[in-house]
Amino acid sequence: MIRLDGKTALVTGAGSGIGQCIAETFARAGARVLVAELRAEAGETTVARIRETGGQAEAVAVDVTSEADLEAAAARHPGVDILVCNAGIGHVGTILTTSGADFDRVMAVNVRGVFNTMKAWLPGMVARGSGAVVNLASTAGLEGLVDRFAYSVSKHAVVGITRSAALDHARSGVRINCLCPGRIETPFVRARIAEYPDPVAAAREMASTQAMGRMGQPQEVANAALFLASESAAFLTGVALPVDGGWTAGMFPKA
Numbered sequence: 001m002i003r004l005d006g007k008t009a010l011v012t013g014a015g016s017g018i019g020q021c022i023a024e025t026f027a028r029a030g031a032r033v034l035v036a037e038l039r040a041e042a043g044e045t046t047v048a049r050i051r052e053t054g055g056q057a058e059a060v061a062v063d064v065t066s067e068a069d070l071e072a073a074a075a076r077h078p079g080v081d082i083l084v085c086n087a088g089i090g091h092v093g094t095i096l097t098t099s100g101a102d103f104d105r106v107m108a109v110n111v112r113g114v115f116n117t118m119k120a121w122l123p124g125m126v127a128r129g130s131g132a133v134v135n136l137a138s139t140a141g142l143e144g145l146v147d148r149f150a151y152s153v154s155k156h157a158v159v160g161i162t163r164s165a166a167l168d169h170a171r172s173g174v175r176i177n178c179l180c181p182g183r184i185e186t187p188f189v190r191a192r193i194a195e196y197p198d199p200v201a202a203a204r205e206m207a208s209t210q211a212m213g214r215m216g217q218p219q220e221v222a223n224a225a226l227f228l229a230s231e232s233a234a235f236l237t238g239v240a241l242p243v244d245g246g247w248t249a250g251m252f253p254k255a
Ligand SMILES: NC(=O)c1ccc[n+]([C@@H]2O[C@H](COP(=O)([O-])OP(=O)(O)OC[C@H]3O[C@@H](n4cnc5c(N)ncnc54)[C@H](O)[C@@H]3O)[C@@H](O)[C@H]2O)c1
Pocket: 012, 013, 014, 015, 016, 017, 018, 019, 036, 037, 038, 039, 042, 062, 063, 064, 065, 086, 087, 088, 089, 090, 109, 113, 136, 137, 138, 139, 180, 181, 182, 183, 184, 185, 186, 187, 188, 189
């Protein structure tokens, strides 16, 4: 079992889905977890769930699109050893059906949000000569995705942020990696599925895009995050790790 005893981890968007599961997994591994969330009530729920099971957690109210929010949070909580930039939003549309305002909103949360969060805590990690950053990209950051234009562009940028920052800080003792999940069963994905005229068929179709023929679970992404955040991944930096049931491995017959 990988342990994070004595470490402080900050997870953005930890009030739901993958972020909540990462926060709970890190707390079970012994880390003190800062639950950074836009929706205060959702953040408090994650904190309560962690404390109920004997873990250490504290809520930090942030909007990742706000540099000022993150600078203030970093001033209050400077000693972060593990940073998980997970907060993100989805968007459905092609380049032609995506408005400029929607494009800007997706970029503000998914790209500027990661930039703002890393700018707030990376300087402390570099100064201390240790730390691990785990960003949440997507398989849509490695390949294009039909009808998810802005989302796919934003997640390609998260892969770019990860690789570029990893190189810039490769000799600093700070490792910077990202996860590229396929379809994971979270409120985010369930909401998207509910928007389809035939949600059951949509769920089946989403499962079939992954070679394993099923959607992933938040815990399966959290396990990969735990590995990247830990000393077990000491020689990994600049990695974009698919957690996708084989989706991006190549072509396969669809069931
Ligand atoms: N679920 C999937 O299939 C999947 C696949 C690939 C990548 N991802 C990525 O994983 C991450 C988490 O996805 P999820 O499915 O758990 O989503 P989710 O919607 O269940 O949770 C996202 C959380 O981020 C918070 N958030 C949104 N905007 C914020 C902001 N401006 N500031 C702070 N917090 C904010 C939300 O309140 C929410 O609690 C996202 O970056 C997403 O793009 C998800």
